[in-house]
Amino acid sequence: MSRNPIRRIWAEGGAVLNGWLSIANPFSAEIMASAGYDSVTIDTQHGAIGYEGMLGMLQAMRASGVAPLVRSTWLEPASIMKALDAGAWGVICPMVNSRADAERLVSYVRYPPRGCRSFGPTRANFALGGDYGAVADDEVLCFAMIETAEAMANLDEIVRTPGLDGVYVGPADLTLGLTGRRYRTGFDREEPEMLEAIQRIMAAARTAGIRMGLHNGSSAYAARAIGWGCDLVTVSNDVRLLAQAAQDSVAEVRRR
Amino acid sequence: MSRNPIRRIWAEGGAVLNGWLSIANPFSAEIMASAGYDSVTIDTQHGAIGYEGMLGMLQAMRASGVAPLVRSTWLEPASIMKALDAGAWGVICPMVNSRADAERLVSYVRYPPRGCRSFGPTRANFALGGDYGAVADDEVLCFAMIETAEAMANLDEIVRTPGLDGVYVGPADLTLGLTGRRYRTGFDREEPEMLEAIQRIMAAARTAGIRMGLHNGSSAYAARAIGWGCDLVTVSNDVRLLAQAAQDSVAEVRRR
C-alpha cells in the first residue's frame, strides 16, 4: 500500500529533516534528493518555479524515496490540487491567517465528504501507487503556515481545524508581521519576542495534537528546533547552499 | 468568417466526440488531434499541464481542424481568459456549484457588456481568425461542470444562467459528491442513483435549452450517452489510452 514516508517517521518518533528547492531544475532536485533529507519541499511560492518546473522536479525525485512536498503559491485551490495530482505527498500553504483560511485549506486537500478536492490524481496514481485515490485522504499532509500577526491572534482556532496535520512557521514573514521593520529580515531568530512566538506556536500545535514545522537558515538552528520538539525542520535551500558554497570556494582561492 | 466547429456540428444535429489530453506535449496532442475526434480538450485542471504546455498543444493542434477546448484549472479569471486568448474555442470549468458561480463563469468568457472578459486575444487573432474579436462572444463555448452535491441542489438555477452554453458532467467527482466513499471512484457509472443524477442533469439542460456533455471511460458508455441525447461525449484520455495499450501489448508478448 502506498504510504507517506513522513507519517512513518513520525510514527517511529523521529523528526523529519526537510530540504527546500527554489531552482526549477530536475537535476538539482535529484542532487538535493540524494543528500540525505527525509523530505524535500518544492517552493512554488517564493521559489523561481512554475507548474512545469515543479512537475519535472517531482518526477526526478521519485526514485530517491524522499517524501516530496510542495509549498503552494498561495491559498488557492488550483495551486494546491495541481501539486497533489502531480504527486506531492503534502502541501505547505503560506499565509493561513484565520480559522476560515485553515478550513478552506483543508477542504482543498481532502476529497468529499471531508473536503472539496476534485478527483483526478493523474500522476499521483503512477508515482505514489495505484491505491492512491483510496488512501490519499489519510496519507496526504496538510500544513498551514503561521507567519502573520493575524495568524498569531487566531492561532488557537487555526490549530484546532479538523483535518489539519500541522503548522509550519516562516520566521522571516512572522518577524515582519509581528515586529515590522525593527529587526533584520530572515530566519534563525534570536529576539526574545520571536523565540516566544515560536514556542507559543509549538505549544498550541502540541495541545491540538498536530505537528510543528520550522524553516531554518542553518543546521545549528535546525538542530535546536529538533531539541525543542519540532516535528519537521527545514535547513537552508538550494539557492543559499549553492551561492554560499560557490562564494566560499572563490574566497578560499583568492585568499591563498 | 471564423466559426466554432462544434456549433456547426450541433447545428447539423450531430453529437460531438471529444478527446482529452493530460500529457503536456505538442506531438501527442497532434497525434490525438488526428485520431478522428471532433474536438479535443486540454485538461489544465487534473492533467499534468501548465500554461506553457497548453499553449504548445493549442499550436500543434491548429492544423487538424478539430475544435480545441480547455478545461480550466478552476473557476478563476486568469485561467479561463488566458486559455481563450491562447486560442481555445471554449472552456469547460470545473466545480460550478451555484448560480453565482455560473454567472461568474459566463462573465469571464464574454466581453462587456455581456461579461467582464478583458480584451486581448493575442494568439486567437492568429489561430481562430482576424475577426475573432467581433465573433468571439457568439462562437466561444462556455461549459459549467456539474459534479458536486451542491451543484445538484442548484441545478435548475445553474442551467438557466444567461450565456451558459452547456453543462458537463464529471462522473468521478459527482459520485464522490453524491455518495461519498460508498462506490469505487471513476467514470461509466452503473449505480441507479448515479444514472438518475445524470438523467436529471440532462433533462435540466434540455429544459433550459443548453447542451449536455459527459465524461466517459469507454467507447461503449460514450455511445450509450449519445443514445441518451448527450451533445458532447468524451472518451478516455491520452494517459489511459497509452497506459492500457502498452500494458496490453506487453501482456500479449508475455502470454505467448
Next chain:
Amino acid sequence: MSRNPIRRIWAEGGAVLNGWLSIANPFSAEIMASAGYDSVTIDTQHGAIGYEGMLGMLQAMRASGVAPLVRSTWLEPASIMKALDAGAWGVICPMVNSRADAERLVSYVRYPPRGCRSFGPTRANFALGGDYGAVADDEVLCFAMIETAEAMANLDEIVRTPGLDGVYVGPADLTLGLTGRRYRTGFDREEPEMLEAIQRIMAAARTAGIRMGLHNGSSAYAARAIGWGCDLVTVSNDVRLLAQAAQDSVAEVRRR
C-alpha cells in the same frame, strides 16, 4: 543601492517610454530590451506567456539596464508576488475597479506593515541588488489599470489609495467598458468620449499626486500622450511590430 530606473527618470522630469512583450522568449526580450525603451513590460495577462516564460525574459533583460515591469495575470496575490520575487521592478495590474481592489493590489505589493506581501525575494536579491528587501517598498512600482465603467465610477477613490504609484489605461477594454460594441476595438482612440475619459483619468491621477500611463498602438499617439503629460507611454508590442514588419516586407517584394 538598488534603484528603480523609472523613479529616476521621473525624478528628472522625464516621461518613460515603455516596450511591451507578448511572445514568451528570452531572445526576443533581449532584442526588445536593446531597442531604446526605458522600461519593458512582460504581459502575463494577454501575452502568450506563463511563469516560466516570464522568468527567462526577466533574466535575459537584466543586462540591458531597462526597467523590467510585469503586467500580472489578474488581481491575484500569487501572480503579483511571484513577478516581484522574480525581479520585476513593478507590476501593472489589470481590471482594478474599486477602492477595495486598489487596496488589495497595494497590499500584495508592499511588505508588512504597509501590506501583506510575503517575504522571499529569491531572484530579486540577485537581479536587483542585495539590499532589495530593505528598499523594495520604496522602489517597486504599483500601477492599477483603469479600464472599465466601474473603475471610472470609482476613479477618485482609486487614485487616492495610499501606496498606489500610478494608474495605467488600457484603451481597448476601456472603450468596450464605456461604449460597448459601438466602436472598433483597439488603441489610439479618437472618439470624443474616449478622449475625455483619458483626460479625466489623467486629471484624477494628477490631483492625487500619482502617475499616469497609457497603452498606445502607434508612435504618433504615444508622442501625443507625452504631450498631454503622460508619465509612461507604451508603444505597440513585439507581436504587432513583428507581424507588421514582416507583412510590409512581403508586400514590398510582391509589389515590385
Next chain:
Amino acid sequence: MSRNPIRRIWAEGGAVLNGWLSIANPFSAEIMASAGYDSVTIDTQHGAIGYEGMLGMLQAMRASGVAPLVRSTWLEPASIMKALDAGAWGVICPMVNSRADAERLVSYVRYPPRGCRSFGPTRANFALGGDYGAVADDEVLCFAMIETAEAMANLDEIVRTPGLDGVYVGPADLTLGLTGRRYRTGFDREEPEMLEAIQRIMAAARTAGIRMGLHNGSSAYAARAIGWGCDLVTVSNDVRLLAQAAQDSVAEVRRR
C-alpha cells in the same frame, strides 16, 4: 497526396518568397507564417534555435500552409535527417564546398537506393501526409549553400550532383570567403566581384537544371534577385525585422 508547395509554385513558373526564423518560439513562427511568405526557413545553424525549438516551430507553422524548410546546423546526418523526420519539406545545408560534400548531402536526404537516409518519418507522417514515406524522395528539397572560395572553385561539379535540387547563396559568408575582410560583412552586396559571383552561381545552376536561392537583407534586393531569375529569395529574418521595427518605433516617439 502529400505535395511540397514549393515545387508547385515552381511548376507554375513562380518565384518563392521565403521567410527566415532565428528566434526559437512557436508563436513568433506562427506570426511569421501568417505574413504572406510562400515558405519559411527555421535556421538551426546561426539562429538561436536547437532541436526542441525547431520542433515546436514546425508544429506551430503547420496550419499556415507555408512550406517549412530548415537550415541544418552543418553537413551532418543527424541534423539533416532529424529536421526531415520532424516535418520539414526541405533542408538548406551550409558550407557545401565540394562535389563530395554535395553527394553526402544528397545521400542524407534521399532514402536507399538513392541515398542513405534512415527510415522513420515520425512526425512527417502526421504533418506532411500518410503517404510521406512513398513520396518523400520526390518531394523533399535539398539545397546546397555556396558560400566559400572552395565552393566557387568546385561550383560546376557541385551543381551537377544528381539529386541536388538547388543551390542557396549566403552573401555574408561568400563575401568573407572570396574577399576576406576587405568589405563590410552582410547581405545585399553591390561590389562588382560579388555581383559577378552571384551571377556565376545562377548561371551554373541554370545550366545544370537546378534552382537558385539567395539570402537578402532587404525587399528591394530580393525583388532585384527575382528579376535576375532567382527561384527562391529570402527577405530579412525575425530578429532584424523585430529589432528594426522596435528601434524605428522608439526613434519616432523620441523624435516628436
Next chain:
Amino acid sequence: MSRNPIRRIWAEGGAVLNGWLSIANPFSAEIMASAGYDSVTIDTQHGAIGYEGMLGMLQAMRASGVAPLVRSTWLEPASIMKALDAGAWGVICPMVNSRADAERLVSYVRYPPRGCRSFGPTRANFALGGDYGAVADDEVLCFAMIETAEAMANLDEIVRTPGLDGVYVGPADLTLGLTGRRYRTGFDREEPEMLEAIQRIMAAARTAGIRMGLHNGSSAYAARAIGWGCDLVTVSNDVRLLAQAAQDSVAEVRRR
C-alpha cells in the same frame, strides 16, 4: 553495486522485452516505464526528441526499475557519450555498416584503455550508482544496428568487434537497404529474403557470442522473435500505441 538489469535478465536466461519512446515527454515516459517492459529505449534518432527531452525522460523513468536505453542520433561521439553521462544503461547506434564503424562505436562507449569515452558521468553518478565510474565499462551495453546492404556484407566482421555487446535489427531500413522500394516500408517482415536476412544476422551474432535484438511492430511478431532466440525484442512505440488506441476508441464510438 550498480548493475545493469538487462545483463541480469540475460544471465538468468531470459529475453528482454523493450519499450520504445518517440514522444519527448517525461510523463509519457513514466507511463510507459510502468507498463511492464524490462527496458525502455528513448529514440533520439527518429523520435521527436532532443537532448533536453531525453534527459527529462531518463529522470522520470529512474524510479521504475526498467533499464533505460537510448538510440543515439547517429554514430557520433557527442550523441553517444551524452546519453551515457545522462544515465542510459546502454546505447543502440543506428547505421553501423562496417568493422571500422563498429570499432568507433565501441570506442565511444568504453573508457580508456578499452576506448576513448571521455570521463564525466555527471548524472549517471547519481542515477546509476556512486560506483558507476568503476563498473561502467562492464555494465553499459553497446548495440550496433544492422540495417543496410553494406552492413550485411560486413556482418561477420562487425559481430566480432571486441567490446560490442549485440546487434540490433531495424527491419524498415534493412528492407529498404536490401530490396529497395520493392516492398512496403515497416516492421514485421514476411518476405522470404527478409526472414532469411534476420536469421543470418541472428546466427552471426550467436556465433560471435553476442546478443541479438529485433524491432517489432506487433506483439505477435515479437513473441515469434523470442521463439527464434532473440535476446531483446522491442514492441511498437508510444506514438503507434497512442495513435492506434485513439483511432480504435473513436471508431468504436462511431460504429455503435
Next chain:
Amino acid sequence: MSRNPIRRIWAEGGAVLNGWLSIANPFSAEIMASAGYDSVTIDTQHGAIGYEGMLGMLQAMRASGVAPLVRSTWLEPASIMKALDAGAWGVICPMVNSRADAERLVSYVRYPPRGCRSFGPTRANFALGGDYGAVADDEVLCFAMIETAEAMANLDEIVRTPGLDGVYVGPADLTLGLTGRRYRTGFDREEPEMLEAIQRIMAAARTAGIRMGLHNGSSAYAARAIGWGCDLVTVSNDVRLLAQAAQDSVAEVRRR
C-alpha cells in the same frame, strides 16, 4: 568596443578564476555568475546541458560581467560555432589529440581567411557588442583540451598551432589516458607521473606563448595551480558544490 574580460585580466598579469556549470538552469547560472568568478564555463560535454539550456544560461549570465565560456560537446563545428553565435567569449574543446585536431578547432573558431567559421553571430551581436563581427577573431578564446596519451605525444605540435590561445587540462581523462585504471578517477592528482605531465603541458604552453588552464576539484589545488603559473583555474562545479553543501548541512543536523 567589445572586449573579452579574460584577455584584459591576462594583460594585467592576473590569473583567471573560472566557475563551471553542469546544471541546465538560468537561475543557478545567475547565482554562480554572482559568486566572484572571473569567467564561468557552461559544460555542454559532460554537463546535463543541451543547446536550449546553454542559451538560457548565457542570457542569464550576461548582466554579471563574468566572461562566459562554453565547453563544446566535442570537436564538432556545429557545437563550437553555435556556442560562439550564442554569445560565448570562448570555447574549451575536449579531446584535441593531434595537430590536425587543433587546426580544425582553430578553423571553427576564426572567420575566413584565418579559419572557416561561418558568419552569423545572431545573439553575440546583441550580447557582446555591435562590433562583434569585426573584433571576434581577436577577442574570442580558443582552448584545446589535452587529456589523452595521444595528445601528450603530440603536445609540442599542438601548442604551436597558429590561432590557438591556450590548452586546458582535464586531469580525470588525462589520468585514465596515461595510467589507465591504476589510480582513482578525478581531479587534484598527486601521483608523480601526473604532476609531471601537468608540468610538461604547462612548460610546452609557455614555450609556445599560449595560455594554460587546469580543472581542479578544490580551492587548495586551484591556488597551487595559480602558484605554478596557470593562467586559468577552474574550481569545482555547481553539481559538486550543491551536493557537498547539502550533504554537509544534513550531516551537521544529524550529528547534533
